[in-house]
Amino acid sequence: MNRSRKQQGAIIIIALVFVLIIMSLIASLIGYTFLQARSSRQAVAREQALNIAEAGVETAIWKLNHQTGYTGETNTSFGNGVYTVTMTNLNNITRIINVNAYVPNQTSPVGQRRLQVTAVIGTKNFGFIYGVQVGGGGLVMDNNSQVTGNVISNGPIVGGNNGSVITGDVIVAGASGSIQNLTIQGNSRSHSIQNSSVTKNANHTTLTSTQVTGNASVSSLAGPSCSVAGTAAYNTRTNCTVLGAITTPNSSVPADPATTTLPISASQVTNWENEGASGGTISGQTISGTVNLGPIKVNGDLIINGTVNMTGTIWVTGNLTMGNGSKIQLDPSFGPLSGEFIVGTAGTTTNGYININNGATILGSGTSGSYVMMLSERNTSGTSNVAITVGNNVAGAILYANDGLVEVVNNASLKEITAWKLHLNNLTNVTYDTGYSSAEFTTGPTGGWEVKEQTWQLLQ
Numbered sequence: 339m340n341r342s343r344k345q346q347g348a349i350i351i352i353a354l355v356f357v358l359i360i361m362s363l364i365a366s367l368i369g370y371t372f373l374q375a376r377s378s379r380q381a382v383a384r385e386q387a388l389n390i391a392e393a394g395v396e397t398a399i400w401k402l403n404h405q406t407g408y409t410g411e412t413n414t415s416f417g418n419g420v421y422t423v424t425m426t427n428l429n430n431i432t433r434i435i436n437v438n439a440y441v442p443n444q445t446s447p448v449g450q451r452r453l454q455v456t457a458v459i460g461t462k463n464f465g466f467i468y469g470v471q472v473g474g475g476g477l478v479m480d481n482n483s484q485v486t487g488n489v490i491s492n493g494p495i496v497g498g499n500n501g502s503v504i505t506g507d508v509i510v511a512g513a514s515g516s517i518q519n520l521t522i523q524g525n526s527r528s529h530s531i532q533n534s535s536v537t538k539n540a541n542h543t544t545l546t547s548t549q550v551t552g553n554a555s556v557s558s559l560a561g562p563s564c565s566v567a568g569t570a571a572y573n574t575r576t577n578c579t580v581l582g583a584i585t586t587p588n589s590s591v592p593a594d595p596a597t598t599t600l601p602i603s604a605s606q607v608t609n610w611e612n613e614g615a616s617g618g619t620i621s622g623q624t625i626s627g628t629v630n631l632g633p634i635k636v637n638g639d640l641i642i643n644g645t646v647n648m649t650g651t652i653w654v655t656g657n658l659t660m661g662n663g664s665k666i667q668l669d670p671s672f673g674p675l676s677g678e679f680i681v682g683t684a685g686t687t688t689n690g691y692i693n694i695n696n697g698a699t700i701l702g703s704g705t706s707g708s709y710v711m712m713l714s715e716r717n718t719s720g721t722s723n724v725a726i727t728v729g730n731n732v733a734g735a736i737l738y739a740n741d742g743l744v745e746v747v748n749n750a751s752l753k754e755i756t757a758w759k760l761h762l763n764n765l766t767n768v769t770y771d772t773g774y775s776s777a778e779f780t781t782g783p784t785g786g787w788e789v790k791e792q793t794w795q796l797l798q
Contacts, residue, residue, distance in 0.1 A: 383441040383449025387419055388796075391453040394421035394437035395789070399457060402433070402787040418442055419449075428671040431459040431613075431650065431780050433787070436797075456793035459613075460786045461675060461778040464601040466736065466754050469506065469770030473600055475719060475743060475759020476510075479520070483762040487770025488524065492597045493759065495520060497534070506770075507538075511597040525552075529594045539568075541592040545578075553582065557591045600740050600756055607715065607740075609782025610678045611635075614653030622656055630669070632677075642666065648710065651780070653680040657691040658712075660698040666735075668710055672703040676736075676779045682715030690716030690742075692726040700735035709753070709777055710735050717741040719758045728752065736777075 393416055401408040410423040419441035426434040436454050440447040469487025470477060476493025479485075479502040488506035489495065495510055497519035510517055510528035517531040525538045532546040539552040546560045553568035561577025571585040615635040622638020625631075625646060633650030640654045643661040649669045658681045660666070668677045682690020692714050694700075702708030712735050714725040725742025728750045737744055737755045744757040746766045753771045762768065 381449075383419075383447075384451060385449070386417065387439040387441045387447075387449040387451040388453075390416050390419045390421050390441070391437045391439035391451045393417075394423055394439060395435060395453055395455055398423045398425075398435050398437065399787055399789060402457065413444060420444060431675065432671060432673075433457045438798075450798060451796070452798035454793075454795045454797055456790040457787050458675070458790045459780045459782070460788055462781045463776060463778055466601070466756065466777060468756075469754060469768050470760060471598070471600065471756045472760050473719075473740075473758040475757070477759075478761045479504075480762060480764045480766075482764055483766045485762070485768045485770075487768070490598060491515075494518070495528075497521075498764075509595050511595040513594050515594060527592065527595050540566075543591060543594070555588060555590065555592055557588065600758075602713070602738065602740060602756075604684060604740075606781065607680065607713065608684070610651055610680050610713075610780075611653045613678075613780065613782040614651040614680060617650055622654075648672075648677050648679070651678050651680070651782075655683055656689045657681065658693070660692075660694045662695050662729075663697045664695070665699045665701070666710060667699075667701040668703040668708055670703050670705075672705070672708055674703075674705045674707045674778065676702065676707075676709045676711065676777045678711050678713060678779060680713050680715065684715055685717060686715055687717050687723075690714045690725060694726070694728045694732050696729040697731050698729070699733050702734075707777060711738055711779065712736065713738040714742050715740075718743050725757070 410425045412422045413420045419439055420443055421437055421439040424436045428434060434454065435457055438452045441449040468490050469485045470489045472491045472493060474493045477489065477491050477495045479497045481498035482501040484503045486505045489504050490509045492511045494516045495508065499519060502519060503521045505523045507524035508517060508522050508526045513529055515528040517526060517528050518533055520534045522534060523537045526536045527541045529542065530544045531540065531542050531548050535549045537551045540550045540554045543557045545554060545556045547563045550566045554566045555571045557573045559570065559572050559575040559578035564578035566580045567582065569582040570580040571588040573587045614633050617633030619635040619637050622636055622640055624641040624643060626644045628645040628647065630647045630649050632648045632652045634652055636654040639656035641659045642664045645665040647667055647669050666679065681692050692712055700710050700712065702710060716725040718725050719741045724745045725739040726737050726744045728746045730747060730749045732750045734753065737752060739757040741758050743759045743761065744755055745761050746752060747763045748765050750766050752768045755768055
């Protein structure tokens with residue numbers, strides 16, 4: 339009897355142990371199931387939060403373009419969650435946008451994501467692919483002046499009697515396009531060329547008193563002092579030596595190059611004016627020391643005797659004078675972007691004069707590909723008046739005068755000049771920087787805000 343009871347007790351203990359094991363397994367399974375469910379809910383919530391954050395970025399960009407003064411928002415409902423947008427203004431053309439998204443809410447989030455992007459005003463490349471581009475006024479080069487790069491012109495190019503050199507290709511447009519007294523180290527194209535030398539190939543209607551190291555394709559060759567070291571195709575030849583093979587008559591006389599439009603439109607300049615004016619208006623003044631300036635509209639004349647750190651587009655309605663040794667530089671926050679310094683008003687014949695005195699410097703942000711463009715709106719076409727004057731030992735900047743004459747005096751060294759007419763005095767040098775071909779400029783408020791490429795970051 340006692341033995342039976344002991345056996346029954348042992349069986350009960352064993353049964354209890356099995357029950358406890360089974361309950362433990364069931365509890366573990368239930369816990370694991372809950373854990374998996376919670377993990378799954380969190381994963382889904384995080385994915386939903388990411389979608390909400392992306393929607394928040396898109397909404398912020400839309401509101402920047404359509405709601406004046408937009409600076410962000412807090413706990414905005416979207417789908418089954420909320421998002422908060424905060425902005426950091428680096429300058430007038432750059433914003434850092436942070437979007438925090440929560441599902442279902444910020445207080446007790448199941449899922450959370452944080453995105454950061456950089457937004458910039460729309461940018462454009464204006465195609466500064468020549469060292470010098472000039473309109474109908476043409477290019478005048480005095481003795482020992484040089485352009486290191488290519489030149490394209492809608493007007494005549496006239497060199498001095500000694501040492502006027504263009505190291506790249508030269509194109510002069512139109513039926514009256516002419517080249518005189520130049521040493522051209524690249525190719526040449528125009529209606530006529532005389533008293534010059536061409537290192538590579540020459541393509542013209544008439545070639546007179548010119549030495550060509552490469553090949554020539556023309557209608558007429560004439561001396562004195564005319565020679566072609568390579569092949570020559572022509573219809574008539576007088577007093578000209580040809581060392582290579584001859585083709586005559588020439589059935590493919592080169593056509594006159596077509597005229598080109600200078601790259602910046604009047605509407606684009608207006609956009610930049612509006613961009614400058616968006617930062618407020620100040621009266622004309624003299625600046626000494628170092629100041630941050632921009633975006634701003636200066637109503638009157640501006641005289642710079644110190645350093646201006648450009649934090650945005652500057653529009654001076656009067657005239658600009660840069661004193662000896664003064665400096666304009668883009669704020670580092672511009673990064674690879676370039677900036678605009680506009681002087682004058684549309685169609686003016688009086689204001690808009692830019693006078694850059696001896697030793698002044700004009701610099702980009704310090705990042706490769708960043709430049710400052712000095713743009714004069716003064717219209718001096720057909721007159722001897724000057725839109726931009728550049729003094730001795732001046733360095734840097736893109737100079738632009740769509741309707742004006744740019745005068746560069748002795749020993750100045752520039753990077754790129756586009757103007758209706760250009761005069762390079764003795765010993766001046768324009769050395770083209772290949773970075774200008776890809777320079778990105780803001781297009782003003784109408785360009786709109788957009789997410790800068792390769793700035794999308796998932797922070798959480």
